[in-house]
Each structure stands twice: as C-alpha cells, then as structure tokens.
Amino acid sequence: MASWGEAKDSRLIGKRVSRLSGTDKVTGKAKYTFDINRPGMLYGYILRSPVAHATITGIDLSEAEALPGVKAAIPLIEPGKRVRFEGQEIAAVAAITPDIAEDAVRLIQFDYDELDYVVDVESAKEEGAPQIRDDWKSNQSEPRVDERGDIEAGFAEAAVEVEATYHAPVQTHVCLETHGHVAEWDQDNLTVWASTQAVFGTRQNLARHFELPENQVRVITEHMGGGFGSKFGPGVEGVTAAKLARKAGAPVKLMLTRKDEHLVAGNRPSMTQQVRAGATQDGRFIAYDMSGYGTGGIGSGAGFTGPYVYHVPNHRTKKSAVAINAGSARAMRAPGHPQGAFAMDSLMDELAERLNLDPLEFRRLNSDSDARRNRIRQAEYTLGAQEIGWHRRNRVPGSGTGVKKRGIGMGCGLWGGGGGAGTQARVTIHASGAVEAVTGTQDIGTGIRTVIAMIVAEELGLRPQDITVKIGDTEPGLASRGSGGSQTIGSVAPVIKTAAMAAKRKLFGHIAPLVEADPGDLRAAGDKIYAQSDLRLSIPWKEATGYLGMETISEGGEWDENLRIGDVAGVQFAEVEIDTETGLVQVIKIVAVQDCGLVVNRLTTESQINGAVVMGLGYALLEERIMDDQTGKMINPNLEDYKVPGTMEIPEIVSIAYDTDRKITGIGEPPTIPTAGAIANAVYNAIGVRIRELPITPDKILNALG
C-alpha cells in the first residue's frame, strides 16, 4: 500500500518551495491566454444586450461586415428569442484589430421589443412579476424542505430563542484574467488556448458542439489567471471564438471585458434567510427553523448551507431560488458555504449571548457530529483562540472606550476536497537523466505544477526544478478532471506519486543486475542511487539512468484512496477596529486555522489561505453586485464601484496549517468560508450592534450606531 511516509523522512514534502513558474510570472515570460498571439490572428468582440429583458426581432450584420478589417460576423441569438439579462449575447464579429472589432459591433443593427423586467428579488417574488424562466411556475422555485427530529419539541425544550434575518449580496468572481479563448482551425482540427479550469471538460464541450471526435480538438492552458469556479467550459464566448475562427478562416482571440465579466461570467448567488433558533439552558443547540432564498439571476441554483458545522438535532429548513433578470450564477469558491456560514456563525453568537455563554464555549458544546472533524475542530479552536488572544475580547460587546473600538470574533467552515479517481499520469525517465511528469490537469494559479514536481523529485531523490512538468494540455491524452471543489491535489497527487514509484521501481529493476545489487536494496536520494545495505555502492543519477541506453522508462499511476482524505474543518478568528465616527472597519488580524491533511508545499498552501481570507474579507466588507430597478442594469460593473480589497485592506493573516494527517486534501476553497462570519462577529463584539447584512460598509455601521 502506498503511503506518504513519515514526516522525518521527507526531504521536500511539507517544505516551502517557491513556484516553479514564479520567475516566468513576475518577468512576464509566462504566457496566459491573453498573451497568446497566432499568425494572422483576428480579434473577436461580442454585441451584448443593453436591456434586461426583450424579444429580439431582427439582427442585421451587413454594416458591420462592410467595415474594412472585419473578417466575420455571426448572430448569437435567433429573432423571436428573448434576451433575459443585460449583457446577454446577440452577435459577434472578428476583425483585424480589437478597435475595429469594437467599432463593428456598434454598427450591428438589431431590433427588439422591450419586455417588463425585474432585477429586485423581493419584487420578483410578487405575483404578476414578469416571468423569467419558462420551466418554473413563478419566479420562485419550488422550495426544498428538509426536516429532522421534532422541531416543536426542540423549541419546547429551548430556554432561549433568537429570531433574525440575515442577508448576503451577489458577489462576482473578479478573475484577474477575464474569461477568454484563442481558437484556431486547421481543416477539421480545432486548437483552443483557453483560460479554463478544465482543459478536458472544455475539449469535450467543444467537440460536442462542433460534432468532432475528441482527438480533433486540443485545449491548452499553460498559465491561468483565476477562475474560482466560473471557468469550467468554453461558455458562449469560447464557442463564439471557434465559430468566428472557422468562418473567418483565421485564428481568433476573444477575451471578455471587465464589464462582461461582472455581467455574464457568473457570480455567487445572494442569500436571504429568516431563522428562529433555540438552545437549552445548559448550552445545547436544540432547534433551528430556517426559511431562505437567494438569486442566481436567470440561473436555477442559489443554494446555501444551513444548518452548518454545528449539530442541531431538531431542524426544519425551507430553501428556494428566485429568478431575476440578471446574469446566471456559477460555482464560486465553496459554493453555498460562505453565505451559510456567515448566517450560521452570526446566529451562534446571538444564541450564546442569550445564554450568557462565551461564544467559543457554546461552539465547543455543539460542534460537528462527525467525530473526526469534531476532534480536529476542538483542537483548532484552542490553537486559534490562543493566537488571536481570545481572552482580550470584550466581555460586554461594545464596552470598549474611545472613538476606535476593537472587537474579536470567530467563524467556522467545512469542506470535502478529497479528490477522486479519473486522472491519468505518466512519469518518464530518460537515459539522459531527464524526468518528465505528464498529466492533463491544469494549474489555475494554485501551484499544482510545483506540487507535482515536488512529489516526483521526492520519490526520485532529485530537486523539483529537475522535473519537467507537462500539464494544461489535452494533447498527450492523459485526462484529468477539472480543477474545482478543491479536488485537484487529491485527484492528481496520488496518481503522480504511484507513477513516480512505478518508474523508480522499473529503473531499479533495470540497473540492479548491472551494479550487482538487489533492486529492493536500492534507494534514490541526493541526486544519487545507492544501496541501503552498502553505502559504498552509490551512483550519480545521470550515470544510473545512462544504463538505460536506448530505453526510456514511462510509467502510469493509479489513484489510491489511501493517499488522500476529505472532509476538512476550518476555524477563523478576526480582530477588527471600528472607527465609530466614520463607520470604517479595519481588519487588524485574521487567524486561519485550517485542517490541511498532509501539506505538500507549505508556501503555496499558505498562499491559498491568504487569498481565500482576502476574498472572504471582500465579501464581508466591500463587494456587492448592485442592480438598478429603474434601468434593469448592474450599476457598478467595474472595479471602481464594485470594490475588491486592495493592499490597504489586507490585515495581518496568520495561517496555521492543522496537518496531523499524512494524507492529502485540497484547501483552495475552505479558508474563504469562515472569514465573513468571523468579521461580522468581531464587528458586533467591537460596537455591540449587530449588522446582519453584508457587506458591512460604513453607512450600515453609522446607521446602526444612530
């Protein structure tokens, strides 16, 4: 049975290794999809609906086609069909420069009959609101009701109750690299450079669309500027790039604009929930009755978690989605969890206060029903509380004196992230000593490229930079799943590990007779192969591989369940300072204690935690898609009024990897879950007034302080 071995025997695993592509990235050598330029390449641009709801009655491309420099123009919607949100695709052009393409799009004539629209969730629920989805009876989906235990008996047993409404807005992904593709045809072969989280998924989708066998479509993603769940397929824009390229007979680059990105490229649905909850005098969370909904725009899903993390024997939940005339939701970093966690952790604090209990103690009493996760979480509570200085919080919320008031709060999260079977990989050893690791995963910025090199290097006794890692390309045909759900490392690492083990075994088998050793006695370390029983027998790596002569070793790997683990727990603590005269919230410090399984690269693990915390901080304090009722438009589709955190907003982040297991798991998503709840609770602890609606902006604080 394969194992990751003991920590004391690891040379690389668990250490801090800089990204192999780091230098290329900071020097600009790394090529992202945006940077791909092909000979004769054209630029694509999409005409989008300026209105939220309309029936298209006609599209006339002739003026656009006549503009010099325009090489192709295509409609993207049939007359008679409806556009249902601002930004929906109507037509597209390809031209020899981006400017001509944009000019051409403005020459496209299109007619439409405007329809009534609704962009406000509350109005969308009302009777008589314009119907958005044909497959629903109204704009609200059939609620999903879930009931456990006996809710009435639970409330009867409760000594205290809390009733509250929590709300979180729609958040957009704000990928630094916008969605986009470069598409190139060679007769019936299509090559696409894509900014995607799934090269194989994108290939399949394109192959189906163009009715091609998979092996006639190649998808390449060498470097990628963030997806956060929004980039699993080619989308309308990817298919459009390929259609334009075919029509024009030239490669086409089509990247979305920042505005497109906010309007059409996905978002985290909103959440509104009314909850009534009860706890017993001795601090047991006993009853939870929650009814809530969110909007995923024209999309169908807007789910969120609840109850969450904490064990409550009696609960009833009723959840639905509300459609509005806005771009569809997509998976976004821990879909459903941050919104659920914010509400749940706010509620836990409110219950604890009614009970006169320390919120940490109340959590300790009611944490996860899963035994392993509970054990880990209890340990994380202790570590985090110590690091933040939990004892320093205000016993009486808001009791600090002075204009600037500090507070401390906490929040929790959980996630799966164990990966799964389906990745194919090969590790190849050449006679020259060169080593290649090939698999069909993609590095979406998380650092999997470096992790692969570390695992192979550890196994073969080499340095990470000695390993050539080939990923982000469907061409070798070694499939891997999309990078989502924090599943990448759990899916890829076991296969790489077993492939490297197999290649090493093969190499030892090959050279053992030549050096008169027992293959089982051979070891690889420090750029050498040596015999365990006789250290005088030691051959430099390259000399050893030289024995391969004309042969090449190339071994596949198997996914091994025992090398990975899922179901992680995370706990965060936040300290904030609130200027009570201006309403500004400054986060001073976040302590993120994250169950990480086996840490492969400590540096990139911490980077993931840092990034996730910053995203959670934006969710807590700044970010919100704002829809305007009067016009049906998103009124802040930019990075001026849609505010993401900048350097001044980023606090001290202490990440504590809780890594007692020697099995691998993914943590891209879990550390973004607890942040907003922890900050909201810290705000309450500072000022003694609870803000139940994200983002917690100065206007809300000032209004609350009166």
Add this chain to the structure above:
Amino acid sequence: MENFAYINAANVEQVPSLMSDDWSETKMIAGGTDLLGELKEYIETPKKVINLKSIPGLDEIKADASGLTIGALVTLADIAAHPTIQRHYTVLAEAAASVASPQIRNVGTLGGNLCQRPRCWYYRHPDIICLKKGGDTCYAVEGLNKYHAIFGGGPVYIVHPSDTAPALIALGATVKIVGPNGDRTMLLEDFFILPDVNPQRENVLEPNEVVTEVHLPQPKAHTKSTYVKVRERGSFDFALVSVAAAFEMNGGTCHKANVVLGGVAPIPWRSKEAEAALNGKGITAAVAKQAGEAAVANAEPMTDNGYKVPLTRNIINRAAMTLVH
C-alpha cells in the same frame, strides 16, 4: 472608443482656437485618467482631442512674495511631495496624497482634477442617458443614491469628486482661465457652479476655455490646515465625505475658519455654518462638536445617504480637534 484626431497644443494661447465652442466636438486631455474612461465608455465622443501636455511650462510650481503658483499640468504626486506645500499648505498636500492610487497620482494633473467629470454611476454607465448627459431624468432621485449629495442638489444630485478643490478653496486659491478673448482670474470658489445654474456642467468654463494655473496667496501667519477624507476602501477610492479645514489661529482662538466639504454637494461645499460656529472661538471639544452639528443642520439627505449627515458632522469635529492638537 470612437476615433478622433489628436492634436498637440503648442502653447496656451493656441488652445482656444483649437477648441470648438460645442462641448461635444472637442476635448482637452491632460493626464487622461478621467477623460480616457469617458472615451472608452462612449460618454464623450469628441472629433478632436487636444493634448495639453505638449504645452511647455505648465507643469511648474513657482513661489514668490505673493504666494505659490501651480501650473495646471503639475501632477498630484508632485503636489503631494512638495516641501513648501506640505509645510505651508498642508491641506493641499494631504488632499493630493489622498487621490486615487499612486499610479493615477503620477499622471493625473491638478487642472484635470479640478475639471474632472462626475463619478455618479448613472452618469458613467454608457447606456444610461440621465439629466446630466442631456436626458430628462436624474435617476439618483428615485434610485441608488448612497454616494450622492446631501447639500445643494437639484435638479441633479452628483457630488463633486475632486479632492484638491475643497483644499484649494479653503486656502483662498484663485484660478486662471484662458479663453478666446484673453484670460480671466477668479476665486476657485466661484469657479464651480450648482446644477440649478447648469445641470450639465460643474464649473464656469466655456468649451474653449482652459485652466492654466492656480494661485495660492501667502498663508496668513499661524494658519494651520488639514484634510480629512473618509473612503470605503483605503487602497483607492473617492471620498464618501471629506473636509478641508484651514484655520487662522490667534493664540488659542480661531480667528478665521475655512471649512470646505467634499463628497456632499455638486460643488465643493463651504460650510458657512461650521465656520460661524468656529470663528472667534477657542477650539474646545464642545466648540468643535458644535461646528459639526451646525454644518449638517440644513442637510437634505436622500433615501440612501443619510449616513453622510453624522459622517460630515463627525469629521468636521475631528478636523477641528486635529488642528488644535
């Protein structure tokens, strides 16, 4: 953006002749940090863009007995870093340093900062034609007005976005304008106009007039000044509310207070009420508080911007207390 001809102006005198007397035909460009956004969003679609950066000499800061003259092309970064401005016109250095981000301060100019267009999100949306853009509705009235005016609004409710303008007005600055009929100089305070005068413009400029310089009088002895700006995001953001305060002190007494607010009105808003509450008084905590309260007594908040009332009150108080401590 639409195509346009790009013309380098050789000197100030030439500019009026290069400009059309129709706003929509020509635009001047300095640092371009504001204009470029407007061009890209098709909010402005001029036929010609006249580059001012090619004019020599407008990027200088000159000191003489009368005070300080700052050319229209001086960058915000240079203003923020200027030792004399930091020492004697502190409020201006602080205001310039609070603008946007380092990148924008490195190219954004003083002239552009004073003449920049509104940030109202309806105005900046390419597909929305509001009153300011020649339409017939101010969408902010019934719509999303969290960032809009609590003073001086109607029929449009923008807030003037400039950080340097309140500071300069608090220091008694004058502005020099060159037009087809020669030049004119006026108090910067009189440069800005309320929307009931002209809902489509923010200042007195004619389409073919150019701001060439700003002059600051020699500061009165014992003047102390400061700029307090509150923004939602510290990294870069316009003011929710800001206050430029310059006090001429006489011992512990405030002989003359200048209190000019940003982010609250369609123009930099001199708070006569706050000034009256401070003039001739020793600045105590109670007096500072009264000044804040007096300033907002006549505020007219809209549906979403009521928070600006306590915010304005509190930062006037804060600015006053900063100046006496």
